[in-house]
Amino acid sequence: MTMHKRIDENPFTGCRCTEVRHESGLIVRVCELPDFHTVSMKLCVRFGGLDLHYRTDGTEFHVLPGTAHFLEHQLFENKDINALSAFSKLGAEANACTDGISTVYEAHTAENPCEVLALLLKTVQEPAFTDKTVSKERGIIMSELRQAMDHPFFKAKLQMRQIRCPGHPECEDVLGNMKSLSEISRDMLMQAYSHWYTPNNMLLSCAGNITLEEVLETVDRVLERIPPRQTEALFPPVKLIPPQRSAVLRERHISAPLTAIEYACDLTGKPPEERYYSWMYSTLACDLIFGDMTEFEEEMLHSDMYSSAKQIYSSSTNFCTTVFLAVSVQDSEQYMNAVFCELENAKRKGLDAELFRIIMRSAYANACSKQGTPNNMAGLMYASWLDGFQPFDTVRLYHACRLSDIEKALPSLFPQEQCMRFDLLPDSSGEEEGEDGNV
Secondary structure, eight states: OEEEEEEEEOTTTOOEEEEEEETTSOEEEEEEOTTOSOEEEEEEESOOTTOOEEEETTEEEEOOTTHHHHHHHHHTBOSSSBHHHHHHHTTEEEEEEEOSSOEEEEEEESSOHHHHHHHHHHHHHOOOOOHHHHHHHHHHHHHHHHHHHTSHHHHHHHHHHHHHSTTSGGGSOTTOOHHHHHHOOHHHHHHHHHHHOSGGGEEEEEEESOOHHHHHHHHHHHOOOOOOOOEEEOOOOOOOOOOOSEEEEEETTOOSOEEEEEEEEEOTTOOHHHHHHHHHHHHHHHHHHHSTTSHHHHHHHHTTOBSSOOEEEEEEOSSEEEEEEEEOBSOHHHHHHHHHHHHHHHHHHOOOHHHHHHHHHHHHHHHHHTTSSHHHHHHHHHHHHHHTSOTTHHHHHHHHOOHHHHHHHHHHHSOGGGEEEEEEEEOOSOOOOOTTOOO
């Protein structure tokens, strides 16, 4: 039935996760939490929006932007019944999501957990694509994309990616674009499905009131024996070009100006732990330098520079870590200079030690809280697999983090040569723009 078993235990809480590699190639991670009434299960496929060019069993293939997300929509459409309705009849809630590197199908239930798990597995391994269902989902996804493109933060981040690394999959949103969505065909979806949706490219995580034996029995009973395929994504070399200092996009439907500032740190070829540290340090650095409890934030609020709430976050892929600051301000040049000045002060004088202790307590508690419920634990088990870790490695990394580590990393996390500003401004000229606008 199985090939090997591995147990990972949190040294601070005693919480345990058991990993089994099923004979089909599927990796199964289970965290038994018998004191809970619910069960969360997530089936993760290592196929996401960035995987546009790939090699399967020695042959290269190409799909259009948005294919992974389109496939996610299609698998909930069965020829006999809508999958969401079937989950509801069992007393379960189901959903799915796609990001740059994965697609995750999930279900949550307080009853019939083995039946719900069986339905989740069947939903993913029994595609029923027809020209009719593909056409229906095409319209739904195009509507989703139009709504996203109306959001200023979405538009700013997408435009900045296209300026920073043109021609790379990083430039495309997971949803795709109007042209690619109109051209994605049933045959392309079936091709991608047959190459990526094999058990050896998936992980099943289950947490809550369910046992490892129950999960494995359900997998043995339901999972089809599909021959493994060797599929790997192929990416063009990434060279983050020094971007122009600033770019401007004017659109008629924008009611207030938005200024976005982005820093990028090249991670090409870096091991998983170094990529995770880069993301963790940049996230903590943002809170320590620009967060709600900083002197910088207090000065900005007192200066009346902000016109709306800000967004600050860090994201990381296999290629780079980016720090994104976006806010509606009266004077974008003044705001950018204030950001530069605050960063230089942090690099020269160091970070606030007391604020670090406060933020680290919160960050460590947040990392530990991901083990506190079945849903969070199931998410941690698949996310750590994608990152190349065991489930509790991230807690260990947070526990080992020191202020001096972040201070030492500041120059690489905020390289001046990889900083750009993007201004999204209202256009009162009355001239119409194209579908995607012009920078």
